[in-house]
Amino acid sequence: MLSQFDYVKPLVLNEALAALAKEDNSYVLAGGTDLMIMLRHNAINARHIIDIKGIPELNELRFIENEGLTIGANVVVNALVDSELVKNKYKALHDAASCLASFQLRNRATLVGNICNASPGADLPPALLVYDAVVKIASVDGVREVPLVEFFTGVKKTVLTKNELVLSVFLPDPGDNDASCYLRQTRLKGHDLSTVGVACRLDGKGKVAVAIGAVAPTPLRLKALETAINEKGLSGETILWAADAINEHIKPISDVRSSEAYRRHMASVLLKRCLVTLTGKEV
Amino acid sequence: MTVAELKNDGKACAMDTAHISSARELRVVIDLVVNGERVIEEIEPNMLLLHFLRDRLKLFGAKEACGEGECGACTVLMNGYAVTSCLVLAVEANGAEILTVEGLSKGNELSILQQEFVFQDALQCGFCTPGMLMSARGLLDNNPNPTDEEIHEAMAGNLCRCTGYLQIFNAVKRAAEREREEREE
Ligand code: FES
Numbered sequence: 244m245l246s247q248f249d250y251v252k253p254l255v256l257n258e259a260l261a262a263l264a265k266e267d268n269s270y271v272l273a274g275g276t277d278l279m280i281m282l283r284h285n286a287i288n289a290r291h292i293i294d295i296k297g298i299p300e301l302n303e304l305r306f307i308e309n310e311g312l313t314i315g316a317n318v319v320v321n322a323l324v325d326s327e328l329v330k331n332k333y334k335a336l337h338d339a340a341s342c343l344a345s346f347q348l349r350n351r352a353t354l355v356g357n358i359c360n361a362s363p364g365a366d367l368p369p370a371l372l373v374y375d376a377v378v379k380i381a382s383v384d385g386v387r388e389v390p391l392v393e394f395f396t397g398v399k400k401t402v403l404t405k406n407e408l409v410l411s412v413f414l415p416d417p418g419d420n421d422a423s424c425y426l427r428q429t430r431l432k433g434h435d436l437s438t439v440g441v442a443c444r445l446d447g448k449g450k451v452a453v454a455i456g457a458v459a460p461t462p463l464r465l466k467a468l469e470t471a472i473n474e475k476g477l478s479g480e481t482i483l484w485a486a487d488a489i490n491e492h493i494k495p496i497s498d499v500r501s502s503e504a505y506r507r508h509m510a511s512v513l514l515k516r517c518l519v520t521l522t523g524k525e526v
Numbered sequence: 527m528t529v530a531e532l533k534n535d536g537k538a539c540a541m542d543t544a545h546i547s548s549a550r551e552l553r554v555v556i557d558l559v560v561n562g563e564r565v566i567e568e569i570e571p572n573m574l575l576l577h578f579l580r581d582r583l584k585l586f587g588a589k590e591a592c593g594e595g596e597c598g599a600c601t602v603l604m605n606g607y608a609v610t611s612c613l614v615l616a617v618e619a620n621g622a623e624i625l626t627v628e629g630l631s632k633g634n635e636l637s638i639l640q641q642e643f644v645f646q647d648a649l650q651c652g653f654c655t656p657g658m659l660m661s662a663r664g665l666l667d668n669n670p671n672p673t674d675e676e677i678h679e680a681m682a683g684n685l686c687r688c689t690g691y692l693q694i695f696n697a698v699k700r701a702a703e704r705e706r707e708e709r710e711e
């Protein structure tokens with residue numbers, strides 16, 4: 244039995260924002276796949292639930308050429324998996340969406356919920372990070388945009404204040420000749436967060452971007468490593484060097500999913516596999 | 527300039543636009559369709575869909591095992607898509623169509639999918655079976671010609687502690703073939 248709360252399902256955004264600002268202990272409900280678990284464990288004291296699924300503008304999933312892809316707060320993960328456009332333009336995101344939790348959960352879980360939950364081992368953030376995703380946030384005081392790299396502040400912590408609601412995530416159009424992938428290591432397919440998850444992107448200009456999950460309190464974009472790789476040039480030798488060097492950029496811990504040593508090993512292996520996949524280089 | 531409106535229509539989550547009320551409520555009336563029959567009930571908002579089905583409607587097919595979306599024993603179809611009903615509030619199902627394992631057979635006649643679970647020995651204790659059947663139903667309704675990989679993917683959220691996974695896979699695959707044959711007739 245869940246503790247008692249009241250429930251409201253606004254049909255317009257302003258109503259939702261007003262409800263959120265009005266009372267403490269208000270929680271936003273979209274897919275609910277993380278929220279229900281927190282309620283069940285009494286991990287949060289929710290007195291008011293604001294269901295945002297009645298707000299049509301949050302259903303937006305739209306791509307505009309030369310601009311980019313907008314993913315609204317109500318867009319479920321399987322909608323991304325089913326999208327040919329996401330598969331062709333944002334392969335890493337498609338990979339990550341395809342391996343998130345189980346099929347049933349992907350029918351409910353939203354991408355925005357996945358980032359708001361801010362689990363260090365979440366699958367979607369690394370894929371979003373290599374695409375320079377921007378988070379659009381609203382409250383009664385107005386709208387602000389925060390780059391995803393600045394969005395996570397710690398384990399299960401984000402820059403969101405309790406009055407704020409994420410409207411959407413925006414990914415710039417990567418243009419043509421852009422390739423990316425997301426690879427993860429997990430204990431059990433279909434049920435677990437990743438032990439380590441690595442996203443790599445090779446953009447149209449031949450520049451590499453790397454992001455990684457489950458090796459620090461927040462998902463990380465490894466800018467320093469990217470710069471070094473790009474300066475060296477993407478040879479087989481560089482790939483081997485990078486697979487080694489990645490360990491200086493991460494701070495994994497040991498927990499139920501893995502030891503620190505294994506995480507370090509897998510970060511290295513996955514980075515190598517990603518770069519080999521993207522470049523076709525032999526190592 | 528291309529503007530692509532991507533498909534985000536049929537999914538269980540974004541789809542449900544039924545309105546309750548903009549007032550905060552501690553009791554709500556929900557109006558939904560369960561296994562083809564309209565149901566109107568007053569509930570508290572903290573009631574899970576799983577408990578609504580089992581305790582209120584006495585539909586005991588969906589099982590509660592983990593209660594956290596890990597095992598799939600509570601799987602039902604919501605607006606045609608498989609969801610774990612332990613992670614859905616009953617109030618979220620307002621306006622929705624719910625299908626549980628009880629809605630699969632026609633009277634005493636088992637559906638093709640259920641028959642194949644019997645023929646392929648896809649159940650032992652049977653505890654996971656209602657959830658397995660509903661995940662499979664959700665798959666075949668949305669994708670009548672699934673590849674082996676798609677079957678594995680759709681069923682990966684359902685655990686079987688008796689571990690007859692191969693038989694379960696075979697049952698779904700065979701059911702897909704038979705349903706296809708039946709449609710072509
Ligand atoms: S009881 Fe719902 S997934 Fe296990």
Ligand code: FES
Pocket residue numbers: 648649650651652653654655685686687688689690
């Ligand atoms: S048949 Fe026993 S749990 Fe699956």
